[in-house]
Amino acid sequence: MDADIEEIRGKFLNLDFDEKQFHVDPAVTTEYARLCGETADRFLNESHEDFQAPPTYVASLSGSRMLPENFPRFGIGMDAGKGIECLQPVRPGTTITGKTHLHDIYTKTGRSGRMIFVVTRIEFYDEAGNHLANSDSRMVMREKS
Numbered sequence: 001m002d003a004d005i006e007e008i009r010g011k012f013l014n015l016d017f018d019e020k021q022f023h024v025d026p027a028v029t030t031e032y033a034r035l036c037g038e039t040a041d042r043f044l045n046e047s048h049e050d051f052q053a054p055p056t057y058v059a060s061l062s063g064s065r066m067l068p069e070n071f072p073r074f075g076i077g078m079d080a081g082k083g084i085e086c087l088q089p090v091r092p093g094t095t096i097t098g099k100t101h102l103h104d105i106y107t108k109t110g111r112s113g114r115m116i117f118v119v120t121r122i123e124f125y126d127e128a129g130n131h132l133a134n135s136d137s138r139m140v141m142r143e144k145s
Helices: 005-012 026-035 055-060
Strands: 018-023 077-086 095-110 113-125 131-142
Touching: 005 095, 026 055, 055 077, 055 131, 095 131
Parallel strands: none
Antiparallel strands: 018 095, 077 131, 095 113, 113 131
């Protein structure tokens, strides 16, 4: 197939293709914190003055789509990792908005040929429009010959 990655980057990068609302349920975030082995009171105690979701909580949230419509298929996609960037605390009991776009598209060549990596980023915002966090999901696809 030998796709032109620069052309695909120009067509698809940094364009929001999904938006979804998430209610941040305090019962869910405290259970998430407990299951992760968290011990800090601000993640476990709803009456704590700085009660918040654990920083990795946003990685458990996903949009309605992983890729934009008409994105080319290079092969079967496999998970290639996650990344979180926390900018401000996510507060349980609120509703946040996730806006999804492709953050990066790049290639690497290995023994089995060219691999195409796609980084999907969900940016999370509170009701006032404050940017709270980014959650990146990497997918790798081996390009079909």
